[in-house]
Amino acid sequence: MPRFIQRLYPERIWAFSRKKDSVYLTFDDGPIPEVTPWVLDELKKHNAKATFFCIGENVKKHPEIFRRIIAEGHSVGNHTFNHLNGWQTKTTQYIENVEKAEREMINNSKINSQQSTISNQPSLFRPPYGKITSKQAKILQKKGFKIVMWDIISYDYDATISEEKCLQNVLKNIKPGSVVVFHDSLKAEKNLRYVLPKVLDRIEEKGLSYKSIC
Numbered sequence: 001m002p003r004f005i006q007r008l009y010p011e012r013i014w015a016f017s018r019k020k021d022s023v024y025l026t027f028d029d030g031p032i033p034e035v036t037p038w039v040l041d042e043l044k045k046h047n048a049k050a051t052f053f054c055i056g057e058n059v060k061k062h063p064e065i066f067r068r069i070i071a072e073g074h075s076v077g078n079h080t081f082n083h084l085n086g087w088q089t090k091t092t093q094y095i096e097n098v099e100k101a102e103r104e105m106i107n108n109s110k111i112n113s114q115q116s117t118i119s120n121q122p123s124l125f126r127p128p129y130g131k132i133t134s135k136q137a138k139i140l141q142k143k144g145f146k147i148v149m150w151d152i153i154s155y156d157y158d159a160t161i162s163e164e165k166c167l168q169n170v171l172k173n174i175k176p177g178s179v180v181v182f183h184d185s186l187k188a189e190k191n192l193r194y195v196l197p198k199v200l201d202r203i204e205e206k207g208l209s210y211k212s213i214c
């Protein structure tokens, strides 16, 4: 992500402290049965915690996978209900869609009809495609959402790049504090299945640890 864009929006989170030894892996667009449980299994092998920016529609379809993400100690964030592009969506409609996703996430995070385990935490939000207007961002921040961008994108969803290139995108650029974007989606599956196990091995060798965003 170019520095000047990061400087334009300092109130959004792009990365965390470079002085600590943590990196933040994030997975967008799930949960789906074809990919998300595999991601969770891989993370578990390394005792790695991550953050999942979920599409509300997918949470509604696969609540059991959503609950598994939470039960295994990862963070969840909101990625709108229908994966909307903020630049092409009216502000009221965009905000309503985010709130609809939030309700879906809170309702489905309840285990044994107890109180939601996520409703008392500040809500994380990542705009689909990274496209959100300043107005939309301001409203969401006022409602208590923390807007989480990234400093490293793996391009795992891009079928035109090789798996090895995708891996190098991550390994060459990752440093302490990095927020890395992956996708637990069908589009990204081929690259992700190659890249994620290797990233998990290599980063551990560098002495970095994986934290979820909270």
Ligand SMILES: [Zn+2]
Pocket (backbone or CB within 6 Å): 028, 029, 079, 083, 128, 129
């Ligand atoms: Zn997305």
